[in-house]
Amino acid sequence: MASKSTIQTVKGTREFYPEEMALRNYLNQKAASAAQAFGYQEWDAPFLETIDLYAAKSGEELVKEQSFVFNDRGGDPITLRPELTPSLARMIAARQPQLAFPLRWWSFGPFWRYERPQKGRSREFFQWNIDMLGVNSPEADAELIAIAATFLQSVGLPPSMATIFVNNRRLMDAQFDALGILPENRLEVSGLVDRRPKMAPEAWDAYALEKGIISQSQLEGLKQVLGNYDLWQSSAELVRLFKALEALGVKEYVKFDPNIMRGLLYYTGTVFEAFDLSGSVRRAILGGGRYDNLLADVGGEPLSGVGFAMGDVVIGIILQEKGLLPAFVPSPTAVLVTIFDESLWLNSFSLTAELRAADVNVTAYPEPAKLAKQFKFADRMGISIVTVIGPDEAAAGQVTVKNLKNSTQTTVERAQVAKTITKILESKG
């Protein structure tokens, strides 16, 4: 029982007990595998940055409302990074001439945002970022979408459970123009579209007209556009994108959806978001798109890119709800060496050294105890092989090896223990 003065965790942070840590590492590893399958390099940036870095490019809300900012001991303001893209821009600009483009980079690390914690959102989270820079084509966009699909597949989410919805900013801008919506109102109209799924149809109509940026007839036209799932056929970019997705073998995962807008300002072409189709979490699993002028504010040459980000929270909830979490095995070793009693303690310890020298990872029970207790510990830790050196084995220079999986045991010469164990481990397939 913890004392009454237990110090609480910081709001919106999570503690990672071994079980949660295993999930975090699992997501990290699956992200790494998907990225590496496409030839992306791993990189990272500082977790601490100056607020100035974000002031230029990130949205006002992100900087002013949602960043953790504090003064260091010298009085300078420091920000816990709320996103990675500005750091990416700076690092690329600094070495633009000597980097080998196209650049394919990925990263998995912690980020902080000061917002209200709720389902799918915490203040401290881990995010997978992956970008291709220096290429501006629908085929490049398709590659990033294919990476996202590869990841979804690898964690057990088939197209029947998760879909990547795609749209194109330029296509929508053209549609807005055709409806006579003023360019300066595009952003607000996009906001309307973003909000539509969360409101009742009539309420949304009223809300849209209330804003005064759209007429009744424009609203009708907009609804036509948003309901037209064949609209992509009139976009040369999207036609090429879908052909490329087919060639990359991930077509099943992707659907055109004119309702996908994405709030971030810097997207200029293809945009996409992946959702769990059961809808228990109404947030995107991942989201991204194409952006231009990444380096405009940090003094680099013009550079176009495409990328996406995935937080660990939403995907973690979805995998857990669907029973897709990998089985948690508490112990990293498959072997427990028991300590029979005080007199045989070091005898067992020397066995652990012999096994490790033979490349078998082993856990030793740390002190003598009843064998029942030690076996129970092995069971709880998911350890499948237990060795015993009691007085009989010690006298005969032997070791008993028990396989808890099938409850069989054999007693072998000490020199044969490693081989016996290796054989059991291999036979598990």
Next chain:
RNA sequence: GCGGGUGUAGCUCAAUGGCAGAGCGCUACACUGUGGAUGUAGUUGUUGUGGGUUCGAGCCCCAUCACCCGCCCCA
């Protein structure tokens, strides 16, 4: 920042304003050289915190903190 909900044993949850409980877990034993099954016994609390009402508060009132759900924003 705004709105709603919930806080009781390690966990999941009960308890008309009247003795704070169950299941799971944990420990021991049955089985003094063997886990996962079973049985028996044992173990667990400042009912989030601080005030108030009352003869009496887990329950009612106020405040506060934490968490959850939604809005905003977004991974």
